[in-house]
Amino acid sequence: MADNDAVIYEKKDKIVYMTINRPERMNSLGRDVSYGLAKGFFDFDADPDAWICIVTGTGDRAFCAGADLKAAADRGTFDDAERQFPNPSLSSGTFETWKPIIAAINGYALGGGLELALSCDIRVAAEHARLGLPEGRRGRGAGVGTHRLARTIPQGIAREYLFTGRHMTAQRAYEVGLVNRVVPLDQLIAAAEEIANEILECAPLSTRWQKENLTKGLSMPVNEALKLRVGPDIYHMDDVIEGAKAFAEKRKPVWKGR
Numbered sequence: 311m312a313d314n315d316a317v318i319y320e321k322k323d324k325i326v327y328m329t330i331n332r333p334e335r336m337n338s339l340g341r342d343v344s345y346g347l348a349k350g351f352f353d354f355d356a357d358p359d360a361w362i363c364i365v366t367g368t369g370d371r372a373f374c375a376g377a378d379l380k381a382a383a384d385r386g387t388f389d390d391a392e393r394q395f396p397n398p399s400l401s402s403g404t405f406e407t408w409k410p411i412i413a414a415i416n417g418y419a420l421g422g423g424l425e426l427a428l429s430c431d432i433r434v435a436a437e438h439a440r441l442g443l444p445e446g447r448r449g450r451g452a453g454v455g456t457h458r459l460a461r462t463i464p465q466g467i468a469r470e471y472l473f474t475g476r477h478m479t480a481q482r483a484y485e486v487g488l489v490n491r492v493v494p495l496d497q498l499i500a501a502a503e504e505i506a507n508e509i510l511e512c513a514p515l516s517t518r519w520q521k522e523n524l525t526k527g528l529s530m531p532v533n534e535a536l537k538l539r540v541g542p543d544i545y546h547m548d549d550v551i552e553g554a555k556a557f558a559e560k561r562k563p564v565w566k567g568r
Contacts (some may be wrong), residue, residue: 312372312508312535313452314338315331316330316331316332316342316343316346317329317330317331317343317349317350318331318368319350319353319456321357321359321360321402323508324345324359324360324361324362324510324514325360325361325362325363325364325503325506326350326354326360326362326363326364327356327363327364327366327391328347328350328351328354328363328364328365328366329365329366329367329368330343330346330347330365330366330367330368330373330374331368332366332368333368333369333371333372333549335375335378335388336371336372336374336375336418336421337367337368337369337373337374337375338372338374338375338376338377338378338423339374339377339378339422339423340378342537343374345363347426348405350408351363351405352405352486354407354409355407355409355494358567360409360412361409361509361510361514361567362409362411362412362509362510362518363410363411363412364411364413364414364502364503364506365411365412365413365414365426365427365430366413366414366415366416366498366499366502367416367417369417369436370414370416370417370436370495371417371418372416372417372418372419372423373414373415373416373417373418373419373426373427373439374418374419374420374422374423374426374427375418375421375423376420376421376422376424377419377421377422377450378422381419382400394398400560402567406525408518408519408521408525408541409514409517409518410431410432410506410509410517410521411429411430411431411432412431412432412433412434412435412502412505412506413426413427413432413434414434414498414499414501414502415433415434415435415436415439415441415480415489415498416417416436416439416495416498417436417438417439417440418439418440418441418477419435419440419441419442420440420441420442420443420444420477421438421442421443421444421445421452421455422454424441424442424443424455424459425443425452425454425455426459427441428454428455428458428459429454429458431521432490432505432531433481433483433488433489433490434489434490434491434492434493434501434502434505435480435484435489435492435493435498436480436492436493436494436495436498437459437480437481437492437493437494437495438480438495439479439480439483439492440477440478440479440480441477441478441480441483441488441489442450442471442475442476443455443456443459443471443472443475444475444476444477444478445475446472446473446474446475447475451542452472455472456472459471459472459473459488461492461528462487462488463486463488464486480492490505490528491505498510513547513549513550513552513553513563513565513567514546514549514565514567515541515542515544515547515549515567515568516544516549517539518541519541519542519544522540522541523535523538523540523541526538526540547568548566548568549563549565549566549567549568552564552565552566
């Protein structure tokens with residue numbers, strides 16, 4: 311579990327919930343949040359009974375408003391943790407997990423907050439959420455966001471929002487493919503859980519194999535990607551036999567993750 315109150319780590323059945331808990335600072339990415347997120351993602355990846363993660367923020371104002379600019383202004387500099395926000399692992403690409411992660415965006419997702427959401431596999435946004443990379447308006451640069459945004463939405467639209475620092479409404483984010491669903495705030499977690507539970511109907515090793523295959527293949531020409539061999543041989547796992555038996559017996563499969 312994450313070892314500070316800035317990130318709440320909970321597990322229910324096979325789903326881990328990680329909640330940024332700094333509402334008085336718009337869930338911004340100070341050192342406590344950055345390291346809490348990093349530890350939480352490592353714990354999630356290492357837990358064989360944790361199959362899916364939902365990331366959200368406390369309150370109705372912000373999912374994560376990015377770097378803690380007030381703390382940086384008070385110190386007159388950014389420390390190493392804040393330079394690597396939203397955490398020194400997931401967004402920066404130094405840490406990979408093939409388990410699926412869903413972002414439940416409950417308000418502003420700006421700067422490092424949007425980079426965190428972009429590092430997740432699926433994004434669900436509340437109707438009032440606003441998303442953006444306003445770093446240019448603060449004399450900074452969106453390093454992680456530059457590359458992830460341009461690989462998620464059309465390049466021309468990505469350039470417009472990067473160069474202007476403008477916020478994007480949740481509806482516009484849905485229209486350009488940045489988020490998968492837009493729902494009222496009071497339905498946000500339920501919508502994320504609906505997707506998570508659908509994913510749980512699939513064999514966990516199949517889901518992880520597909521995520522790894524997709525992620526690694528995106529950087530290759532398609533003819534090279536088709537030759538990829540990733541992860542365990544899922545066709546020789548117990549779950550592939552269980553899937554066939556469940557189909558033949560007209561019942562839901564009971565996945566073991568092996």
